[in-house]
Amino acid sequence: xxxxxxxxxxxxxxxxxxxxxxxxxxxxxxxxxxxxxxxxxxxxxxxxxxxxxxxxxxxxxxxxxxxxxxxxxxxxxxxxxxxxxxxxxxxxxxxxxxxxxxxxxxxxxxxxxxxxxxxxxxxxxxxxxxxxxxxxxxxxxxxxxxxxxxxxxxxxxxxxxxxxxxxxxxxxxxxxxxxxxxxxxxxxxxxxxxxxxxxxxxxxxxxxxxxxxxxxxxxxxxxxxxxxxxxxxxxxxxxxxxxxxxxxxxxxxxxxxxxxxxxxxxxxxxxxxxxxxxxxxxxxxxxxxxxxxxxxxxxxxxxxxxxxxxxxxxxxxxxxxxxxxxxxxxx
Numbered sequence: 001x002x003x004x005x006x007x008x009x010x011x012x013x014x015x016x017x018x019x020x021x022x023x024x025x026x027x028x029x030x031x032x033x034x035x036x037x038x039x040x041x042x043x044x045x046x047x048x049x050x051x052x053x054x055x056x057x058x059x060x061x062x063x064x065x066x067x068x069x070x071x072x073x074x075x076x077x078x079x080x081x082x083x084x085x086x087x088x089x090x091x092x093x094x095x096x097x098x099x100x101x102x103x104x105x106x107x108x109x110x111x112x113x114x115x116x117x118x119x120x121x122x123x124x125x126x127x128x129x130x131x132x133x134x135x136x137x138x139x140x141x142x143x144x145x146x147x148x149x150x151x152x153x154x155x156x157x158x159x160x161x162x163x164x165x166x167x168x169x170x171x172x173x174x175x176x177x178x179x180x181x182x183x184x185x186x187x188x189x190x191x192x193x194x195x196x197x198x199x200x201x202x203x204x205x206x207x208x209x210x211x212x213x214x215x216x217x218x219x220x221x222x223x224x225x226x227x228x229x230x231x232x233x234x235x236x237x238x239x240x241x242x243x244x245x246x247x248x249x250x251x252x253x254x255x256x257x258x259x260x261x262x263x264x265x266x267x268x269x270x271x272x273x274x275x276x277x278x279x280x281x282x283x284x285x286x287x288x289x290x291x292x293x294x295x296x297x298x299x300x301x302x303x304x305x306x307x308x309x310x311x312x313x314x315x316x317x318x319x320x321x322x323x324x325x326x327x328x329x330x331x
Contacts, residue, residue, distance in 0.1 A: 086302035109241035154187035175207040198226040225250035233279020251280040268295035286313035
């Protein structure tokens, strides 16, 4: 319509019904947008909120965490670290991590996960708060009602670490740390991506140095669930690969004695760990052997590979492989 004004109305029958944009189109390179009335702005706001919460149910819960995770590497400048700090399981430095995890079960089931975590350390090096968000892909050999191969968000894990006792010593007991983990049931348990209930895991970790290059980190932890869970003993809250139904409560005691050895010439480390777990619910013992290999990747980053193998007890989880990349930001 030459020299005139033409109005175009854009509507969506699903979510944006009633939202109208009046555009004055005179030429391809000239577009004027007519201001919306107050009642139209309210409709737009409600429509956009409904759109995001309907199509992306997890976005409203996780968007701020994901945004902060992406921006923190650009805003943080930490001190240089070494392999001693990177290999320390109770290091209270602020850091972000990415984990690629693979779980192989007896019976053929497989879990694959990408876990994104951020851990904020207080400047006095005695407190740290953390959160990790996993995305899980499950492959089952059991009957999961047609959902034997699915992908989605798993259970979010939140953690707190405190160091009530610490002393500078070259040999002997250096630190006593208190850990507390809470796992929220954000994953779909009926599809094998979560335990289906809240999990709580308090624990104690001791730092004991036997030489300048060898450190032991013995720990004892107890995991309980708030209700019946889709998880079994010895699995550390991992969903049951054989049955999507919730069973009994989780009541697992675990103990381990990791030994970390520094390899200075390689600027890395390796560790050996015997992990014992006992399920009070099932009255069953589990024994695993775990080994880690790690290396510094510059002044403020490290990568590691962890392999866990089932040794004795009730055979469920056979092998677990975890590849980790961590960026340290300092206090």
